[in-house]
Amino acid sequence: MEHFSLKIKKILDRLADSEKSPRSFIFSGPEGTGKEEAAYYFISKIVGKDSDAEFIKKMREKIHPDVVVIEPEVEEKKGRKREKEIGISQVKEARERLKYFPYEIKKKFCLIKYANRLNREASNSLLKVLEEPSADAYFILLSPNLDSMLSTIQSRCAALRFPPMTEKEFLVWAKKQNITKDETEKIRLWSGGKIELAQNMLEDKNYLSEKENRRQKLRKIFTEEIYQRFEYAEEKSKDRNEMISILEDWEMLTGEGMRKMMSESRNGDENKRNKQQVRRLSLLLGNLRETINRIQETNANPRAACEKLVLDMEWK
Numbered sequence: 001m002e003h004f005s006l007k008i009k010k011i012l013d014r015l016a017d018s019e020k021s022p023r024s025f026i027f028s029g030p031e032g033t034g035k036e037e038a039a040y041y042f043i044s045k046i047v048g049k050d051s052d053a054e055f056i057k058k059m060r061e062k063i064h065p066d067v068v069v070i071e072p073e074v075e076e077k078k079g080r081k082r083e084k085e086i087g088i089s090q091v092k093e094a095r096e097r098l099k100y101f102p103y104e105i106k107k108k109f110c111l112i113k114y115a116n117r118l119n120r121e122a123s124n125s126l127l128k129v130l131e132e133p134s135a136d137a138y139f140i141l142l143s144p145n146l147d148s149m150l151s152t153i154q155s156r157c158a159a160l161r162f163p164p165m166t167e168k169e170f171l172v173w174a175k176k177q178n179i180t181k182d183e184t185e186k187i188r189l190w191s192g193g194k195i196e197l198a199q200n201m202l203e204d205k206n207y208l209s210e211k212e213n214r215r216q217k218l219r220k221i222f223t224e225e226i227y228q229r230f231e232y233a234e235e236k237s238k239d240r241n242e243m244i245s246i247l248e249d250w251e252m253l254t255g256e257g258m259r260k261m262m263s264e265s266r267n268g269d270e271n272k273r274n275k276q277q278v279r280r281l282s283l284l285l286g287n288l289r290e291t292i293n294r295i296q297e298t299n300a301n302p303r304a305a306c307e308k309l310v311l312d313m314e315w316k
Contacts, residue, residue: 003196004034028146029162032194071113115141116148164193233306
C-alpha cells in the first residue's frame, strides 16, 4: 500500500505518462505526508518499473547507478547528532554523476531530501543545472515548506503539495483498514491526517505507545522544576529529528486542546477560565511552531531553541 494519497498517485501517473511533463519538481508538505515514498513511486513509474521491488530497493539503499540521492550528512559529537546543511560539494558530485549516460535505465534522476537544508552555495550550483536541464535528467526536491526554498529554484520547478488528509479522507482510509473506533480516533489524533504516519502507526503498535508517552510528558512538564525541563531539552536535542518529532506532537496536542475549548465556548460553556486557557494554548502553539521552524530551517542550536521554548511557556 502506498504511503501517500490516491489523489497524489493519480497526478503522478499522469505526469509519468506524459512526454511533455516538467523535468524538475518540488514535493512540499509536512513530514509524514508521504513525499519520499511518492518520489520513489514516481521514478519507478517513469521508467516502467513500479512493480520491480529490486529496483525500488536499490533506490532506497542509494546504490542504483542512475538515481542520485542527496541528503544532509549527520554529524555526531559527544553523543549529540546534528544534521549539517547540504553543501556545494554534494551538489557538484551529483552534477558530475548526472553527466554520464544512463547505465541500467533510460533516464537519470536526482532526489534531494530535505532540500530546504541546501546552503546558499549549493542552491546556486543546483540552480545552474535547473536553468540548463538535460532531456534525460529529472530532479525531485523534497521540502517540508515550499517557501523555505530559493524563489529562483521554485520558479524552475513544478510544485506538488502534500497536505494532510481531510477528516472525510481519513475516515475513508480508516474504513478500508478495518480497525476499531478507538484505534481510528487515536490514529487520527496522532497522525494529524498525515497518511504515512497513519500507516506507520497501523503497522507498528509501539508507535502509538510512544506517542501516548509524549502526551503524558507534555502534561507533566508544566509541573516540573526548570532544571528538569532543561535536562529533558538537553537529552532530546541530541537527536535533531527526534526533537522536531516531539515538538510536532506537542503542537498537534496543543492545537487539539485549543479546538476542544473553543468548541465548548461555542456550545455555551464559555467562562473566564476557558478564555484564559485558550489564550495560553494559543501562545504555546505559536512558540512551538516558531521553535520547530528555527530548528528545521536555520542553523539554530536545537538545545538552545528548546530551552528558550520552556522558558517562554506560561506555567500558572
